[in-house]
Amino acid sequence: MPAFIDKAYIENTLAGAQNASDAEITRILDKAERFEGLTHKEVAVLLNLRDEKHTARMFEIAHKIKQHIYGNRIVLFAPLYVSDFCVNGCKYCGYNCTHGFERRRLSMDEVRAEVRQLESMGHKRLALEAGEDDLNCPLSYILDVIKTIYDMKFENGEIRRVNVNIAATSEENYKRLHEAGIGTYILFQETYHEPTYREMHVSGPKADYEYHTTAFDRAMRAGIDDVGAGVLFGLYDPKFEVLGLMLHNEHLEKEFGVGFHTISVPRIRRAKGAVQTEYPYSVDDETFKKLVAVIRLAVPFTGMIISTRESLTMRKELIRLGISQMSGGSSVEVGGYTAAKGGSGQFEVADGREASDVVGWIMDEGMTPSFCTACYRSGRTGDRFMSLAKTGNIKNVCLPNALMTLQEYAMDYGDEEFRKKAAETIRRELPGILSDKIRVKTAGNIERIKNGERDLYI
Ligand code: SF4
Numbered sequence: 297m298p299a300f301i302d303k304a305y306i307e308n309t310l311a312g313a314q315n316a317s318d319a320e321i322t323r324i325l326d327k328a329e330r331f332e333g334l335t336h337k338e339v340a341v342l343l344n345l346r347d348e349k350h351t352a353r354m355f356e357i358a359h360k361i362k363q364h365i366y367g368n369r370i371v372l373f374a375p376l377y378v379s380d381f382c383v384n385g386c387k388y389c390g391y392n393c394t395h396g397f398e399r400r401r402l403s404m405d406e407v408r409a410e411v412r413q414l415e416s417m418g419h420k421r422l423a424l425e426a427g428e429d430d431l432n433c434p435l436s437y438i439l440d441v442i443k444t445i446y447d448m449k450f451e452n453g454e455i456r457r458v459n460v461n462i463a464a465t466s467e468e469n470y471k472r473l474h475e476a477g478i479g480t481y482i483l484f485q486e487t488y489h490e491p492t493y494r495e496m497h498v499s500g501p502k503a504d505y506e507y508h509t510t511a512f513d514r515a516m517r518a519g520i521d522d523v524g525a526g527v528l529f530g531l532y533d534p535k536f537e538v539l540g541l542m543l544h545n546e547h548l549e550k551e552f553g554v555g556f557h558t559i560s561v562p563r564i565r566r567a568k569g570a571v572q573t574e575y576p577y578s579v580d581d582e583t584f585k586k587l588v589a590v591i592r593l594a595v596p597f598t599g600m601i602i603s604t605r606e607s608l609t610m611r612k613e614l615i616r617l618g619i620s621q622m623s624g625g626s627s628v629e630v631g632g633y634t635a636a637k638g639g640s641g642q643f644e645v646a647d648g649r650e651a652s653d654v655v656g657w658i659m660d661e662g663m664t665p666s667f668c669t670a671c672y673r674s675g676r677t678g679d680r681f682m683s684l685a686k687t688g689n690i691k692n693v694c695l696p697n698a699l700m701t702l703q704e705y706a707m708d709y710g711d712e713e714f715r716k717k718a719a720e721t722i723r724r725e726l727p728g729i730l731s732d733k734i735r736v737k738t739a740g741n742i743e744r745i746k747n748g749e750r751d752l753y754i
């Protein structure tokens with residue numbers, strides 16, 4: 297077990313936080329309200345809130361943080377599954393090696409076809425997904441896919457950021473991924489509880505808890521400074537998992553000066569071919585909202601992501617509590633964007649709407665969809681991103697970029713009704729840009745985009 301995740305310590309911390317006084321809880325909530333973030337011990341207290349009054353205040357603060365730091369924006373992305381070959385026996389996953397189905401990996405022509413389809417939906421930011429199989433899906437293949445995607449140019453631009461979600465690997469391999477220009481390296485811990493981890497990961501390289509849990513250390517040593525974490529809620533006690541996330545984050549901050557760039561919050565869902573079908577730790581909606589709110593208070597500058605695993609109703613509520621990124625129009629099958637649906641996905645999707653419907657819906661909800669990828673392309677990654685975020689300057693950057701990318705989307709993918717909606721959103725949000733200079737520049741850039749220019753950002 298890596299030193300930063302100590303099972304007994306987590307259990308004791310959670311137990312010791314159960315009887316925090318009213319004054320202590322108020323102190324912690326006040327601190328969170330000042331956007332100062334929380335220590336793992338303070339998080340343990342919030343995970344044990346029982347008084348409705350405190351919970352209600354926690355939700356209010358989560359909403360306040362969301363509005364203050366992320367405003368009305370929701371950044372959109374799409375997953376791209378390139379290979380479902382997998383040598384691991386993760387019991388909860390439809391791709392586990394005991395599930396007999398015809399596996400495949402995309403040829404480069406198929407990758408191009410999928411990316412063309414995704415680009416025609418307006419996506420600029422992808423999350424590349426693949427199972428673990430060195431023989432059928434070696435790193436050289438993943439690097440080829442990344443290059444293929446970045447080399448593609450379309451009439452309306454290109455895919456501008458490829459985040460990568462592949463198995464834990466060596467420092468040497470992370471260096472190669474870094475050199476390929478990936479965005480965030482995403483790896484879900486699934487569970488920080490080692491006995492559960494061992495029970496769920498019965499075979500394959502991923503069964504090595506230590507190697508998996510220390511993957512971000514190797515990635516960061518290799519130069520990747522944007523890493524995206526997550527646990528699969530439902531495998532074990534969610535309080536334990538959130539504290540595990542916090543300790544992991546603190547470890548990276550201490551060792552490398554920067555913690556998680558994003559945290560994903562997937563909840564377990566049924567999957568065709570999964571070995572395990574019952575989950576005693578399944579998280580209900582009310583508990584889930586509390587977990588999202590606690591994380592929002594604890595790490596206010598870390599992006600929070602939900603996937604299409606969540607229903608429309610839950611997505612609506614979670615956005616208000618801190619979610620800043622979501623996928624839209626997603627397929628969780630290899631080749632799923634160009635083929636008829638109904639093949640073997642990694643899990644079942646709850647929100648099956650088209651991307652354009654999701655984008656329109658975000659605006660109907662009074663929010664601003666964003667296709668921004670500016671930070672990564674301006675070299676604002678890792679601690680450079682965090683210092684920008686912490687000084688509050690992100691507001692003068694994210695909102696202008698969201699509005700410019702929305703204008704681009706409206707011009708390139710929207711019909712007349714959509715353009716009207718986008719124009720209303722832009723009119724409403726533009727005054728929210730605090731700096732006069734940047735507001736004027738953004739308005740000017742929006743006109744330039746209307747006149748045919750593309751890819752303008754701050
Ligand atoms: Fe393979 Fe990932 Fe599924 Fe595990 S979770 S079986 S590693 S695809």
Ligand code: SF4
Nearest residue numbers: 668669670671693694
């Ligand atoms: Fe994300 Fe940076 Fe764009 Fe803001 S400006 S939405 S932080 S990429």
